[in-house]
Amino acid sequence: MTSKLHVTTDVPNEIHMTRTFDAPRRLVIRAMTEPALLKRWLGGKRATVVSAEVDFRVGGRYRYEFETVGKRERFAFGGEFREVGEDRIVHTEAFDGHPGESLVITTYTERDGVTTMHHVIRFESQAVRDMVLATGMANGAGESYDVLEQLLASQ
C-alpha cells in the first residue's frame, strides 16, 4: 500500500509532508488541538496517549505522553505554539531524551470540504535534516541516500 503521507525535501534544511483529510479545515484543526479528540488518534494503534495537554494560544505549550501497546514503553514530546491562525499553525517540537528542537509550520487548505495539510519541519541546519533523511525517514526521497539504504539492507 502506498503511503498517504507525501514527503519532499527540496528545501535544504526542511522536510515537507503533505496529507489530505476528507473533512473541513475547522474539524481537522479541532481534532488536532482538542485533548479529548487528540487522545483518540495521536497514538495510532501502537501507543496509548496517557496524557495530552494543549494550551492552544500563542506562547502556550503542549505536551503529549504516550505508552506503547505491548511493551508499555513511555515516551513524550512537546513544545510551544508560536502562531495560531485559522489556516496556519506554527509550533516547536522536541522529543524527551532526544536532542534538538524543530520548528513545525502547518498550513491547512480547504477545497470542497477536503483539507490538505502541509507540514514543514524546519531543522537547525541542513546537516541535521540530512542526518534524519540519511537514516530513512523519507525512504527514496533522494538518490544520494539510496547508498545508505543499500548499506543498511546489506547488513
Added chain:
Amino acid sequence: MVLEADAERLDATFAALADPTRRAILARLAKGDVSVMELAEPFAMTQPAISKHLKVLERAGLITRGRDGQRRPCRLAAAPLRDVDRWIDRYRRFWEESYDALDEVLEELKRSKRKEKRR
C-alpha cells in the same frame, strides 16, 4: 521512545552521519573492508584527512579498525546505524498510523455534525 543511554549513542551516530564524505566512506565499506590508503583514492583526499573522518566514525562505533599492522583495514559496524534507522522509521510510521486513526475520528465528527443539522 529513546532511553537516556541510547540518546547519547544516537547523538554520536547522528553527528558522524552529518558529513557527506563520511556517508560515502560508509557506503564504500558496505562493499567490503578496505585500508585507509584504498579509501583515500576515490575521494581525492589526503590520508590524514581521511584518517580524521575515520576517527569520528570509529568513536561513533560505526566502524572498527583491524590490527593488521600498517594496513589496519576498516570494517563497517552497522549496529548504531540500525539504531538510528529504527528510531526514524518509528517516527515516520508513528505519524502515518496516527493520521489513519485521525481519518476515523474525522468521519465520526462529520457524522455527528450532519445529525445536528437534521435536528
